[in-house]
Amino acid sequence: MHNIDTDSEDELPSGWEQKSTEDGNVYFINTCTNKTQWTHPRTGRKKEIPKELPFGWTKSVDDEDKPVYIQKETGNKTYVDPRLAFATDAKEHVHDFRQRFDASSTAFQVLHGVDLSGKYALVTGSNAGIGYETAKSLARHGCNVLFANRNMESTQQAIQTIVQETKASEDDLKSIHLDLTSLQSVKKCAAAIKTVFSDHLDIVILNAGVFGLPYTETEDNIETTCQVNHVSHTYLAILLEPLLKKGSRVIFVSSESHRFADLKNVFTLQNIAMPKDAYSSMMAYNNSKLYNVITAKVLSEEWRSKGIYVNSLHPGNMVYTNLSKSWWLFRLAFFVVRPFTKSMQQAAATTVYAATAAELEGVTGLYFNNCFYCEESAMARDKNIAHELFAMTLKIVAARVGAEGLQKYLDKYTTTKPLSKDETSNESEKTATKE
Template sequence: MHNLESDSEDELPPGWEEKSTEDGNVYFISTCTNKIQWTHPRTGKKKVIPKELPFGWTKTVDESGKTLYVQKETGDKTYIDPRLAFAKEEKKHVHDFRQKYDGSSTAFQILHGVDLSGKCALITGSNSGIGFETAKSLVRHGCTVIFANRNMESTQTAIEEIVKETKASEDNLKTVHLDLASLHSVKKCALAVKTITSCLDILILNAGVFGLPYIETENELETTFQVNHLGHLYLTLLLEPVLKHDSRVVFVSSESHRFASLKNVFTQQNISMTRDQYSSMMAYNNSKLFNILTAKVLSEEWRSKNIRVNSLHPGNMVFTNLSKSWWLYRLVFFLIRPFTKSLQQAAATSVYVATSADLDGVTGLYFNNCFYCEESTLARDKDIANEVFAMSLKMIDDRMGSEGIEKYIDRYCVANIQSER
């Protein structure tokens, strides 16, 4: 595991041992004086551990009546509580967490010891690439995953591969059809999800397209805009009823958002690019900016409901089928492949934001390489965020009506959007 914490700061002084209570508290004992205290002798901070044992561990009693811990997969035995490996300092502030991982960390490392049994996640674009690796990682740790994809044949192939590799029950891998280029399909998908689960713990909006020529969807919108942004926004709002206390919503954005341009967007009352102004790269950049702006707005909307909404960049030029749309992009991605992240590394930030206990209560942030960072100036502009959100709602309402999004249309006064900024 790539742990970037300072060993000298967190290391116990000579003669001290770290122990745990059954209810998940950590105490420290001096072997020289038998002194016991609840705070770390070096940092002065309290530490807590999970109440449940790490994934794959069981507790038993040896012949002498002493508590013994057993790792089911390896058969290893120890008298040391394995929860101590996952002890963390009590937070004084919700954003008070250290960087433990970096760009070389993998999703499997992030999930080491994490038990996701009883959790349910939905991942868009989960039949290949980063989405597939994210799904596989969550399933491997007991999570039920709903695969929301357009190509159901390749989705079934992906599920069979994951079941074979993880030995998971296929009952824990569900499928729903989702074509983000059709708002009608998005609506049907949301209805189908509600028949599968009444509580969605994790929603990862991962699907995306890149490098497309100008093509309009059946909803008469530019495809990159609708697939990467508008379809995901609509799906997220329709799934709000199954998002509960402590649910996490993750928008997979990109550092490309820093090169977005909103020139003429607001004066034309259309944040989807028109044919005469179209640039495939700029369409992608803008859609990734819209992902972050959407996450910002929803993080505030749902803060009181304890639904956490964050966005992230998975990695620079990760080699996936995202580049399949144009031969030049495929060539570039092929040439730079040896210098980019693996899919396991690319999935790490998604998995970290979706599952890490360090991020309990954290919302409205943008992450890169498994730690938060500052977004572009445009992405931090609340007025732009609210206007993009309002115009997006209007575009949905014009095509699908207000069912499921009524309160947001009323709240953001869509009918009164300024004609000019």
């Protein structure tokens, strides 16, 4: 088992004990002198414990009205608050937290002791691969999970497998149809989600994606990789805004590939997708992953005042999933490096960490890798690129399915009318003619 407390300085000196108050504060007592204090006797730092009991625990009182904690599965009782096992340093700044996990950590380890009962999560691309492992990990800890996928048969099979493996309640796992190659499907899905989770969504994980596709266009006349990985997910996130409340988290699953994006054949053509005559499947993927990081940063600023936290992340390099199924050579390459890459559980760890870690409360607009934040590429931090990308994305969506749910962002980010389908699809030809 991965040791989440890796700093020996956190060990208490001899004769000291760590205790909690009724309202959940941590204090320290010297059993020899009966001296008490709020700060750790070795580090001098205050400690915090989770607001909720660890998963599988409940609280009661004994005959003398003293609090007693009961482990549901075994029935074991203790007077020691089990939350103390998960105490962390109190943060002086929102980004003041230490790395508890790394590349070898699994999603199950990240969620150790975390109780997600009563939480509601949406995961796209959750019938297979990393998305499936993410959904399974959340469900294992009591989360209500909505599986948003195109293939409903495989989704139902995935749900049944998770119920069998995790003892999760089938009533807590639901499916909904979502085809990211269709903006109408996204619109319809968002409306349906609002009927399933009429009150709120705690977690939105935008995980689905495609990789290595030859040049194709969707029914919306948008290059497929760009639409599936970026446009549709951006549209879905915005449409779900009414369900997001203070403390909700939105996660864009991006990739380190975003560092290799090249926009010289994109923004010069006033479009966000690579044109057919300059198309590269790898570059289309890289660009779409850059767009994920940028969009997360834009929405993090838009929703910061509401207490909605938006972050992006890299799950792992060349993880062996169905993502590489588009071409036999990609499939072979992923297979060859499989022994040296992350397992599915390890690949889901950073997503689960960003979605649930207590120390990330209030943290927004960051990019995570190996369960810790790191600096994005320079292009991902370029506010001019971000503004232009977001504006063009909004116009492209509005031209196809209308401005419902988008108008306030259109008013802010655009000064011209949305591009029509003809304008968008013929943009490359118009530019070439002018040249």
